[in-house]
Amino acid sequence: MDNLVVGRFRWYVSPEEYPDMPQLVLHMVSQVIGMQEVDQQKMMEFILMVKKCYRNNPYHNFEHAFNVTHCMFNILQRNRDIFIDLEYKSLLISALCHDLDHSGFTNNFLQLTDDTLAQLYDESPLENHHYRTAMLILSICPIYPNMSQEMYKELSTEMKEAILATDLASYFKFRIKLMQLIQENQLDWSNNRHRTLCKAIIMTGCDLSGSCKPFLVAKNICENICKEFYNQGDLEKQMGLVPLSLMDREKSQNVPEDQVQFLTVVVLPCVELLKSILPNTEDLFLLATSLRETWQEIIQLKGHKSWRQDDSVLAVH
Structure with missing residues (x-):
C-alpha cells in the first residue's frame, strides 16, 4: 500500500499480494476519484465483477489490468492540475477495463479466422468488445449514482476513446499526429482534439x-x-x-x-x-x-x- 501511495512506476504487485488486488484498486479509486461521488459497495462489486470477467490467460488477465491501472494511478496523481473530474472517473476505470474478456489472441488472428468479434466490428474488434463489456458491467453496477444522464454519456464516450486507443494499430496513427503538434510547438491541452490524442498516448503508455x-x-x-x-x-x-x-x-x-x-x-x-x-x-x-x-x-x-x-x-x- 505504501508503494501505491508513494506512486513509484517501478513497483509491481508480488504473488503474495495477488489476493489484495481488488482492495488495492479500491484504494486507488479513493485516492484519484474520491469516495464522495462513488457508491463504495457498488464499486467493490464492480471491481470484483471486472476481475471475474478477465480470463485466466498467461498475460491478458487481471494482473495485467491491475498493473495498467496502477500506472494510470501514478500518472493521474502526478498531474492533478491537468485533468478534470470526468477524466479521473473515466481514465482510471478504462485502465482497469481495457482488456476485459480478452481471448488471448490478437486482432489479426480474430480477423484471419473470421471470429464473431471480427464479424461484429470492422476495426479493433478486441478493444470494441472490451469497451462493450465494461459498459455492461457499469450498467449492472452503477458506481457513480449521482451522475446525470448527460454526464454518463460523456463518461461512455471518454471510456470508448480510451479503451479503443489501446489498439496498437491506432497508437501508431495517434503518435504521428501528436509528434507533429509537439514538433510544431502547437500542442494545446485546452484543444479537445489535442487533449484526446494526449489521453490516447497515456492509455498506450500504461498498457x-x-x-x-x-x-x-x-x-x-x-x-x-x-x-x-x-x-x-x-x-x-x-x-x-x-x-x-x-x-x-x-x-x-x-x-x-x-x-x-x-x-x-x-x-x-x-x-x-x-x-x-x-x-x-x-x-x-x-x-x-x-x-x-x-x-x-x-x-x-x-x-x-x-x-x-x-x-x-x-x-x-
Whole structure:
C-alpha cells in the first residue's frame, strides 16, 4: 500500500499480494476519484465483477489490468492540475477495463479466422468488445449514482476513446499526429482534439508499462506474453500458416532480439512522447531504456545461444 501511495512506476504487485488486488484498486479509486461521488459497495462489486470477467490467460488477465491501472494511478496523481473530474472517473476505470474478456489472441488472428468479434466490428474488434463489456458491467453496477444522464454519456464516450486507443494499430496513427503538434510547438491541452490524442498516448503508455519495470519483473511478464503468443502460433501452424517469429515457440532463442525490437519500435517512442507531454513520467522512459540495455547485454553475452526460460541473468547486473 505504501508503494501505491508513494506512486513509484517501478513497483509491481508480488504473488503474495495477488489476493489484495481488488482492495488495492479500491484504494486507488479513493485516492484519484474520491469516495464522495462513488457508491463504495457498488464499486467493490464492480471491481470484483471486472476481475471475474478477465480470463485466466498467461498475460491478458487481471494482473495485467491491475498493473495498467496502477500506472494510470501514478500518472493521474502526478498531474492533478491537468485533468478534470470526468477524466479521473473515466481514465482510471478504462485502465482497469481495457482488456476485459480478452481471448488471448490478437486482432489479426480474430480477423484471419473470421471470429464473431471480427464479424461484429470492422476495426479493433478486441478493444470494441472490451469497451462493450465494461459498459455492461457499469450498467449492472452503477458506481457513480449521482451522475446525470448527460454526464454518463460523456463518461461512455471518454471510456470508448480510451479503451479503443489501446489498439496498437491506432497508437501508431495517434503518435504521428501528436509528434507533429509537439514538433510544431502547437500542442494545446485546452484543444479537445489535442487533449484526446494526449489521453490516447497515456492509455498506450500504461498498457505498455510492463516493459517499464526492473528486468526480473519484465522478464517474467515477457515469459507470460510468450506463452500466450506461442499458443496462437501453434494454432496458426495447424492452419498451415507461418507465425511471426515472436509467436513461434521454435524460435524462442530470438526472444532477446524480439524484445529489443519491440522496445525500440513501440515502447520507447511511446514513453518518450509521454515524457514530452508529461515530464513527470520520465521514470517510465528511463526504466524502458534500462530494460533495453539489459536485453542488449544478454544478446552480447550469450551470442546466439538459445534463450531458455530458466536462464539466470543475474550475471549481467
